[in-house]
Amino acid sequence: MEHKDNQQASEEPNAVQEREITPSTPEEFGLVQAWWGDGKGKTTAALGMGFRAAGQGYRVHLLQFMKGGADSVEDVRGEYNAIAAMPAISYENAGHYGWHGRLDNSSDEDHESEATAGLKRATELLDAASESDLKSSFPLDSDPEDGVHMLILDEILYAANRGLVDPEDVLGLIERKPANLELVLTGSHDSPEFLYDHADLVTEVGKEKHPIGQGQPARKGTEF
Template identity: 30%
Template sequence: MIIVYTGNGKGKTSASVGQAIRALGNGIPLCFVQFMKSDVQAGEQIFLQQLLQDNLYIGGKGFFRKEEERPKHREAVLACLKWIETKKETVSMLVCDEILYAYHAKLISKEEIENLISFCRANKKHLVLSGRYAPDWLMEQADIVSEIQEIKHACSKGVPAQKGIEF
């Protein structure tokens, strides 16, 4: 299955973590990679590290805001893809958190994502892709697409990110 969690609402990473927990609970081995988040010890990172150990890779460099930062972000994406290469044969599910944000920022190519999809389809492996801005071509290829829409968020009223809620 190719599963996509997208949209502008909060909860795409949470959905990906939930999918990983469901799979693990059913004995499905997986690896989880965060393409954009840095190792800031967010709640899900702490939990996943305990649960997955060396099957978790937090490869991001944080938010991509300045064009001069493109090389370091592209390098981080390439490191994530290289890490996946070392894991993909031994697991039944690949979870690629925030890969779609990386795609939207042109840090990963359509071809690189399609290579992951092709590998997973050919080898009967599940692939979870999350992030804002899922392109139409991906939503067409996916087996499951969930769009998470923001209705209301406290940050729009100036409330800072809350530990255990946003991180």
């Protein structure tokens, strides 16, 4: 197939026109979303939405719970490199090494301590957003403590499901959320019933078939 350069492609009918990412303000942000289930793709879906928002020039921040590296997963995940290369989106990790409940020599107390620290950090970020003007734009490389339009709390529902944080504290985060902040929560194989009266969108990601059942470990580029 003959390759067409960008100029040729742009002359084609209905060609997609890329544009520079510049600071912008969302018109309809402010919902609470939850992604849970035993299928692969909860974090992937949240990150995809985060990149989509960042591509519109909205300020996005990802705070990860329970992803602190393990023998089968590298500390530097693919999403971290992608985030570093992408304007308007940033991340931080509040996870302890290993995975809670697994025989990997990690301490339950350490997992709980890190999750508690993550909860405190989420509170700080929400309070900072409350003190910011979310109806305005932010510099693409601004500090998340200056305010963000979308905050993704990845795996926080796992932390609640496993008793590392209290579900009531998760509801407390929702109550602290300013009106124009889009708050995204992911994690948990069990239905987060405590959330249903407080979230605007709840999506179950269901597993029909997964290679982990045949012993396939996490793969670089798909799981991390």
